[in-house]
Every structure is written in C-alpha cells, then in structure tokens.
Amino acid sequence: xxxxxxxxxxxxxxxxxxxxxxxxxxxxxxxxxxxxxxxxxxxxxxxxxxxxxxxxxxxxxxxxxxxxxxxxxxxxxxxxxxxxxxxxxxxxxxxxxxxxxxxxxxxxxxxxxxxxxxxxxxxxxxxxxxxxxxxxxxxxxxxxxxxxxxxxxxxxxxxxxxxxxxxxxxxxxxxxxxxxxxxxxxxxxxxxxxxxxxxxxxxxxxxxxxxxxxxxxxxxxxxxxxxxxxxxxxxxx
Numbered sequence: 001x002x003x004x005x006x007x008x009x010x011x012x013x014x015x016x017x018x019x020x021x022x023x024x025x026x027x028x029x030x031x032x033x034x035x036x037x038x039x040x041x042x043x044x045x046x047x048x049x050x051x052x053x054x055x056x057x058x059x060x061x062x063x064x065x066x067x068x069x070x071x072x073x074x075x076x077x078x079x080x081x082x083x084x085x086x087x088x089x090x091x092x093x094x095x096x097x098x099x100x101x102x103x104x105x106x107x108x109x110x111x112x113x114x115x116x117x118x119x120x121x122x123x124x125x126x127x128x129x130x131x132x133x134x135x136x137x138x139x140x141x142x143x144x145x146x147x148x149x150x151x152x153x154x155x156x157x158x159x160x161x162x163x164x165x166x167x168x169x170x171x172x173x174x175x176x177x178x179x180x181x182x183x184x185x186x187x188x189x190x191x192x193x194x195x196x197x198x199x200x201x202x203x204x205x206x207x208x209x210x211x212x213x214x215x216x217x218x219x220x221x222x223x224x225x226x227x228x229x230x231x232x233x234x235x236x237x
Contacts, residue, residue, distance in 0.1 A: 019114070019174040019176060020174065020176075021056060021142060021174055022055070022174075024172070025142055025172050025195070026056045027059045028216050028222070028225065029166065029197050030062075032216065032228050033227075034229060035063045036110070039109075039137065042108075042137060043108070044108050044109050044110055044136055045065060045067060045068050045106070045110075046065050046110055046111075047070070047105055047111050048069050048114075049070050049071070049131070050099060050113050051069035052075050052076075052114075053077040053080070054076050054077055054080060055077075055080075056114055057112075061091065065091070066093075068105065068107065069092070070094065070096065070097040071097070072097075072098060073096075074094070078092075100130055105135075105136075108137075110135055110137045110138040110140070111131040111134065111135045111139050112139075112140045113127070114141070114142040114174075115128070115141055117143065122152070125153065125156050128141055128156060128198075129156065132160055135200075136203075137203055138200065139200045140198070140199045140200075141197070141198050142195055142196075143195065143198060144194065145195060145196045146194070148198070157211075158208070160200060161211050162198050162199055162200050162206060162211050163200055163206045163232075164198075164199045164212040164213070164228055165198055165213050165214070166198075166228075167216060168194070169215050169217055170191075171191035171192065171195070172195055173189055173190060174191070212228075214228070
C-alpha cells in the first residue's frame with residue numbers, strides 16, 4: 001500500500017480528513033517566505049486551525065515564531081517540538097476548537113494550514129474564507145493542485161485573488177494520521193497527488209490577474225527556491 005491514499009475510495013478515507021503532510025512541505029513554504037519574515041517583523045504568531053500532529057507548525061516554530069494549533073481532536077505531537085534544541089515550548093499553544101465556529105484568534109497571526117477538503121461538502125473553501133476573515137496578515141493553505149481549477153472555486157478566487165500559488169514539484173505523501181504507525185516506512189512514500197500552497201496577503205490584496213505562480217523545486221534542488229518578496233518586487237518593476 002502506498003503512503004498516499006488520501007484520494008482513495010471514501011470507504012478508506014479518514015472520517016475527518018486527517019491526512020498528515022510531510023515536514024518538508026511547510027519547510028519549503030518557510031523558505032519562500034524568508035523564514036516567515038513578515039510575521040517576525042510584525043510580531044505575529046502562526047496559527048494552524050486544523051493542526052493534527054502539528055507538522056505544519058514546526059517550520060514556523062523552528063524560525064523562532066510563536067505558534068498556535070487547534071483542532072477538533074487532540075493528536076498534537078508535543079514530542080516533535082523539542083524545546084531543548086529549538087527554544088521555549090511556551091511559544092507553543094494548542095486548544096480544542098471547531099475553526100468555523102471560532103470568532104477570533106488567540107493572538108494576531110498569519111494562518112497556515114492543510115485543511116480538510118471532503119468530509120463536508122465545501123469545507124475547504126469555508127476554511128479558506130474564514131481564515132481570510134480572521135488573519136492579521138497572511139493565509140497559506142496546502143491543497144491538491146486540481147482544487148485550483150473548478151467552477152466551485154471561481155467565486156472564491158474572484159472575490160479574493162491569491163497573492164501567489166506555489167506548486168510543489170515533488171509530490172508529498174499524505175497518509176491518514178491514524179495509519180502512520182501501522183504503515184511504517186510506507187507511510188511517507190509513493191505520493192501520487194500534486195499539491196500547491198495558495199497564499200493571500202490580507203493587508204495587501206492582490207488585484208485580479210496579478211497572482212504570481214512559483215514552482216518549488218524537488219528537494220534535492222532546494223537551494224534554488226526563490227523568495228516570494230523578490231519575485232513580487234521584480235514583477236512590480
């Protein structure tokens with residue numbers, strides 16, 4: 001069995017769409033964002049409102065930011081946030097919450113997450129719109145690339161054109177969180193689905209037709225990653 005089974009039959013899917021992204025997905029995002037430079041400069045936390053084990057938050061934590069995680073169920077892997085090596089664990093807060101019923105974040109923040117996308121119809125778009133309403137600065141969501149092309153998403157991207165779409169040129173595996181231990185080494189191998197990060201800057205809305213597209217290199221060529229701010233400044237010249 002391949003690690004990537006998030007696109008399989010509904011009978012095999014996790015009932016709450018708990019699929020665990022590989023650490024490097026958020027690490028590449030952090031590189032593109034200059035180590036979350038805007039968040040560091042503005043004193044913002046990074047919040048993942050459907051954080052699962054917390055893999056997405058680790059990149060921001062390693063960059064020295066305050067991180068916030070919430071979810072319907074507590075599966076948070078505290079052991080992966082090693083305070084001895086990376087700083088004070090008081091920078092990490094987790095709480096149980098339904099994101100769509102949350103009216104405000106704990107702190108001013110950017111919102112970065114891999115949302116549920118099928119167990120309730122339209123839930124991924126609902127998460128994206130709610131994040132745009134609550135974020136102090138940026139929203140970044142990790143989605144299958146095919147999610148970009150849909151009549152259903154046309155209105156979302158018309159109302160809120162993304163600042164950038166970052167295509168992962170290496171396919172990640174996204175195994176169900178409750179099967180990782182059973183699958184062993186197979187859990188994070190054999191990715192079969194293309195993914196991308198979709199980014200908005202709520203302080204600097206992007207005009208229609210101005211969304212930038214960036215291809216993130218395979219991991220063995222990681223040094224070739226471009227900084228988003230540099231791409232945007234070049235486009236403005």
